Structure formats: C-alpha cells, structure tokens
Amino acid sequence: KRDQIDVYHGTSYQLWARGIKGSVVTIHDLALVKFPEFSKRLLGEGWSIYKTRKTLQRASKIIAVSKNTAKDLCDFYQVPSEKVRVIYNGIGEEFFSAPSSESLKSVRARYAIPPGDYILYVGGSDPRKNLERLLEAFSILLKKVQPLILVVTGGMGRRGKEIYQKIERLNLGENVVLTGHVSSQDLRLLYSGARLFVYPSLYEGFGIPVIEAMACGVPVITSNISSLPEVAGDAAYFINPYDIQAMAEAMERVLSDKNLAVSLQAEGLERAKAFSWEKAASQTLAVYQECLI
Template sequence: MRIAIDITPLLEKQWGGVSWYSFYITKGLVEYAARGQLRVVLFYNQRKRLPDNISILLKEWKNAPNVYVVGFRMPNKILNFSMSFLRFPYLDELIELKIKEVDYWILLNLSFIALTANTKYIAVCHDLSFEILPEFFTMRQRLWHHLINPRRFYQNAHHVIAVSENTKQDLVDLYAIDPERIDVVYPGMDHGLFYQRDDTRAVREKYHLPENFILSVGTIEPRKNYETLLEAFDMLLSRSPILTKEGTKGKFDIMNLVIVGAEGWKYDRIYRFWNRMKHKSQVRFLFNVTREDLPYIYSAARLFVYPSFYEGFGFPPLEAAACGTPVIVSHSSSLPEIMGDAALYIDPFNIADLARAMERLLSDSALCDTLQTQGKEKVRTFTWNKAVHTLTDIINDYNFIAS
C-alpha cells in the first residue's frame, strides 16, 4: 500500500504542537515503510530554500527504503488561491506525474488542498477552537479558515482522526460528521526528552532563572488566558506577603512567575496588563528557550499552571508532569480528559480559584507528591509508537480499505 503525506506543517518557522505532531507521526510512518510494511510518499511545496534542518531531515527520509519525497517550487499564495477557488491543480495528479498512484492521502492539518473526486484521504483534526472561540483569532486567521472551509474539508474526508474525545465530539456537534467515521488517536510524548532532571543549575544560569518560580508555557496570546494567571499571581502574593520581595529577606522564599512562549496575537495586551501589576518585578517572560532546555525548566519549577480557555489536546501539561512538576490546568475542553487525576483543576474564568489552587499546592507537599506520582503514571500512557501503530491499524482496517 502506498500513502501520501502532506508534510507542510514541518515547514513552519516556529514549531508548535501541530508541527511536532506531524514530525513524530511522519517519522513513525517512515520507520514502518523502512520495515516494508507500507510505502510512503512525502509531499511538500516550498518556493523558498528549505531550512537546513528540514533539508537534512528530508534527505535522511528520502534515503530510507520505500520512502519517496516529492517537492514542488510553486508560490504558495498562487497555489493556495488556485486550489481554493479553481479546485486546480489536483495534487494527486501532480504526484502521479512523478511516481505511481497512491492509495490514500494523510492530511496532518487543515490545508488548501485539491484532490480528485475519487481520491481517499484521512484528515487529522487537532481542534475547532476557531469555531468555538473565534474572538481569539485575527481577522486574517478568520479569513483563512473561511477560505479553507474546514466543514467541507472534514466532511469530505474518507476518515477523520481526532486527537482527543473532546475534539471528536466537537466534530460531531459542529460539523454533523458521523462518529463512526472518526477515530481518536492520542498524540504521544517524547519520553527520551521529557523526564525529570535532577541537575538544573546550568539551565538556571543560562536563562537567569529565579530560585523559586511557578511556570507556564505556551504562546503569549489571549486564548492561553495569561491575564487571569497574572491577576491570580498578584492575588496570591497579596494574600501571602512572605512570598514577596518586601516580605522576606531570603531569596529562597520569594515566589516568581516565569512564562515561556513565543509572542502571538495581541501579546502587547498581555504586556500592558503585566505592566499594571503590583508585583510585576516577580514576573519574567522567556522567548527563546530551546526544546532541549525546556525539560530542565519544567523540572526546576515548583509547579506548572496552564489556565488555557480551550485545547484540542495540550502538550505542555503532560510535558510538565513528565518532568515531575505538579500541574494546575483549566477544567475545560480536552484537559480533564488528557490529565485525568494527574492535575488540580480550576475554573479559567475565576481568578480567585486559580490563586487558591496555587496557594494550596505551594503549602501542601503531600498533594504535590500525589500529583507528581500520578502525573508520571499518566504520561506513560501517551507514546508515539502507540499513536503510529493505531493509525496504521486504521489504514489497514479491512472495512476501511474495502469501502
């Protein structure tokens, strides 16, 4: 069997959850192909020169047995416009100019893609946040979603992969997709990278991290609910003066908040809010943290907070739990499903609720120990091997192939 994978998400300048998901799934399918269990065609379109790391990666994959890499050099805007409005060119026909026919396409994210009517494709849905919380998206992003037509994209798919039961239910409720056509395939965790690190001194020095800090990780944008976190942190310090610079003489008692993430939409609004904080000097933003350093920062934190309004899956809470850090998350969207009993839950709209949760974990070592143990147990259930194996089972399912 030959499958084609659109690896466009790997060409993003900054990799987020979708890009990392695409990388690990593609890597796993390439390994399956190398064992002779299927044939894989990797497709991409990029007018500009590929980044060095992607060029090296594609060269490595291209040299693997039963793997073909097909790249085009068309201007993306022209190609996207043509596929969106003219429904031309058909990508499967372009691919067939270079290699033989493929059996299925796997589309790892929403994309401007035109396939001939009889071409079967599996579409991955990460979340429908743009439908549920459109106010958290720019006008340009809303226009992009309008043009790409996610409803049609998923309704026309031969099969849909959802990254959580929550996302599956959103597809059923919002797009009226038959639940029998949707399978949940949970993403995995890179357990070789995300685990508790005992010696964090070098990374502490590299990023000038404070001795005591609460951590949050995610793009600095309104959807991540940082304003509630900042206000709750201010409330926490006002309730517990010993945690402030004015209330203690020992640097080990001072509590800080460290936020790691790239600047996203309306990040300036969050900075303006930060500038009005009473304890703003105890808040730090880190922008250029490498993925290799992130586990050390997770491990060094007293606790991890993720008050996001909506997540289709949510990698950071699991990464923090894997590194032995007690986790607080919103009781919303997929987060309770993913974290189970391995987190303390808060109402993302309730500032006082979050302040109380942080205060509780900072003062209750027994609860922290419990969450650490349950967190490490929870993350063991998420592996990329399992995700890829489940996906290949779906591809190979007799009824799926025969339909």
C-alpha cells in the first residue's frame, strides 16, 4: 500500500510485498519436495516448505510453469486448482538462428573439444540431473560407437568429486569434456554443434534445455517423467532415466538411424516454436487483469 502497487508479482516462489488488488506468485518446480535428499540445507527443507505454503495461501493467483507443476502444487500443498494458471516458459529468438561454421569451430577450440561427433548434456553435477547414470550409459555406448565425445556443461560443485571419480573409474577421461559454466551464447553454439542432446533429468518443473536444443535443430533424448513429456510433446525420444541400458540403446539408435534423427530434428524445431516469451508475457498480463477485476 505504501508503494501503491495494484498487483505485486513474485516471480520466483516468494512474495516480498502485497498488491492492493492482489498478489501473484510463480512456482517453477517442487524439486526439493520430490527429492528432499538433494537439499543443500543441513536441516532439510521443512522451513522452506512452510514458507512456500504461507506464500501460496497469501497469493491471489499462482502461476505454474507446466501442468505437471500445477498438479504437484495441488497434490502437495492442497492448492485449489481454480487459483492456479499454467504459463509455459519461453525461448529466446536467438536460439533459432543458425550459427556460422567459424563460430562453431571457435567454440570447440575454446573448450578443447576434440574433432568428431559429440553428445551434449546440460546440468553439471546436480544429482537431480542424473549425470552419473548418463556416464554409465555413455560407457556402454562407447563399446559400439567410436569415436565419440560427451560434452558436459554446468558447474561441478555438488557431487563433483563423485563425478570425477566415476569418469576415472569408467576410463572416460579422453571421451568426456567438462566445460564448467558457459555463457548463453556459447551454450547455443554447443547445442548447434552436437549430434545429439541428452537430458535424463529425474525431475523438472519445465525443462528449458529441451526446447533450447530443439530450437537449435538437435535431436533430443529426454526422460519420460515429470514435465518433460508435456514440454517435449511428440518431438523427443523418451527414456526411463533410471534405466542405464535403455539410455545407452536410445543414444545408439538415434546416432545410427539417420531418418529418426532427421525426424526428431524437424519435429523438435516445430515444437520449440510453440514457446515464446511474448506469449508468456501476454498470458501473465491476463493474470494481472484477473486480479484487477
């Protein structure tokens, strides 16, 4: 009231103020509700869950970034479904622009990626992203497909030591490139240069890397759980992320079946066009207008 805010929007889980007419909060996922063992907090997520519950009670409207996240909210927090609006994330137009061959060569040199084909993974050592099982599957794949590189982007903070040990134990040192964090521009180039993008996450509220890869024209393999089938539609090859052998077989099939790869590329590009920040903004504005009525 002091600031004369008609509608206040907390864009990431919390409401730091209240609007005179109403308040909107965006919930991106319930990852630590689903996987409390991955919490960074020594005492767990009890306090965070309590705060989120209070926030959801105070909010006039709740934006969930997928139907799956909306369902999770209603199931876990007993949020009335009529209070929730699903608004998908978007993707920047730059991901649809084909990069030059020079820029693709430059990004490979920048991260010391050896010549030849590579599979891309995004997510670092976050245990929810399932890199350890992907490494196991990649080790199986290498027995049939050579030469091949796995490029891993993202930080190696949490469980990084275990990742390094697994790479060493599986003798993958010459076949895995760890880039660390990369800029959004370099990420787009890494997508574009990949033969295949694999995203075996155990849980996502949305899964932006899936549509980023699709927009860059890369065949996508992803998990058949949480929001990922909803977001990817019919444009990805789905796997059980807990099944290492199935993951290896899926990678081998997409790499060896040119018709399948081309089909996934075409369908993925069309699927990615369904997501835009302009659409998300328009739908968010409509939620604000609901609060003003």
